[in-house]
């Protein structure tokens with residue numbers, strides 16, 4: 001059995017004549033927290049859309065835990081153990097916070113979204129739901145309709161649902177976008193705790209978050225990975241400084 005949770009092999013994606021992803025090779029080990037950084041338009045969202053099955057690659061392959069997933073549909077990839085967060089849109093706004101997390105828990109226990117089925121082990125579902133709500137700090141707001149939550153809490157709920165789904169490999173898309181410093185700190189703590197024992201791939205613009213959270217970082221520029229390494233290696237890489245980090249290395253990144 002391979003030790004790779006996720007493997008991208010010479011992955012390419014074009015939209016018409018525009019070559020957006022230009023031969024990406026990436027290996028993410030089981031249990032690793034890996035961040036993808038790069039300037040606007042580098043292709044980070046496109047890469048996530050390829051991995052989660054929303055886009056088909058133009059060429060190349062994607063493997064998840066030793067199984068080829070490129071060419072499969074998003075729900076098939078999800079069932080094979082990969083879960084992806086969206087920018088809030090995964091939330092059922094007409095349900096309470098508790099019901100949202102409960103859906104994720106039910107899904108992880110194999111019930112899918114078939115609410116009408118007779119659910120035998122209700123107690124286990126309720127206990128798991130309560131534990132997640134407690135962990136993410138939303139237990140006091142569990143009874144509220146999700147739509148009434150402040151923005152940062154909605155993002156937190158989105159992360160909670162993604163993680164409640166039980167997938168081993170989790171893709172988080174800019175989880176701290178639009179958050180204040182203190183909200184960001186709380187979100188990072190949540191992600192660290194909730195991703196224990198799982199594999200995390202994260203796209204994030206906040207360099208403080210990236211350099212705190214990631215075991216390794218890949219830098220994507222114009223659809224190509226120009227460097228992969230530990231935070232120290234990336235911080236010290238002249239190519240990265242020149243192409244992307246620039247002044248942020250001095251100003252935004254913890255030494």
Ligand SMILES: Nc1ncnc2c1ncn2[C@@H]1O[C@H](COP(=O)(O)OP(=O)(O)OP(=O)(O)O)[C@@H](O)[C@H]1O
Nearest residue numbers: 015016018020038039040041042043044045046047
């Ligand atoms: N469906 C599409 N059709 C055509 N072009 C697209 C499509 N999706 C993305 N692109 C183009 O691909 C390029 C990369 O976009 P992408 O959103 O992946 O970048 P990004 O690194 O996520 O940027 P940001 O940091 O701003 O979110 C952009 O030039 C974008 O216009």
